[in-house]
Amino acid sequence: MTAYAKLRELQITLPVAEGPVAAFVPTVRTGNLLFVSGHIAKRDGEPWVGKLGVQMSTEEGKLAARNAAIDLLATLHHELHDLERVKRIVKMLCLVSSSPDFTEQHLVANGASELLQEVFGARGKHARSSFGVAQLPTGSCVEIELVLELAD
Secondary structure (H helix, E strand, C coil): CCHHHHHHHCCCCCCCCCCCCCCCCCEEEECCEEEEEEEECEECCEECECCECCCECHHHHHHHHHHHHHHHHHHHHHHHCCHHHEEEEEEEEEEEEECCCCCCHHHHHHHHHHHHHHHHHHHHCCEEEEEEECCCHHHECEEEEEEEEECC
C-alpha cells in the first residue's frame, strides 16, 4: 500500500506545508539523506501551547506529536512531490516541553513514531531520541525533526 493510500485509509488530509518563520530552510539534502527541520505541534493551525506534566497529559502530548508528524509529512510531500521517494525514515528527534519531574517523553514521541510506521510500514521504523526541555518556540509542547533516506 502506498503512503498516500494509507493516509486516505487513516482519513488524514495533509495540510499545505508552511515555510519556516526564522532563518532556516525546511529541508537540506546531502547525497540520499534528507534532513527535515523541526516542526512544532499545532492544533487548529496554531501552535499547541503547553507543558507536559503541568497543563498537559501524556495522551495529549502523544496527539500533539502525531499532529507534528502530519505537518512533517506535508513538508515531505511539498519538497519531494512524492512520498514514495522515501526509502526509510532513519532518525526522529522529539523535544517535549515538560516539567522537571515528567518522565514520559518517550511515550509522547510514540504519537509521531506510530503514525510514521502506519504510513510507511517497514520504511517508517526508525531510530529515535526524545528529550524533555524547559521551553520550545512559541511555547509549543512538542517539536520533531527527521532524517530520512531517499530512494533516488
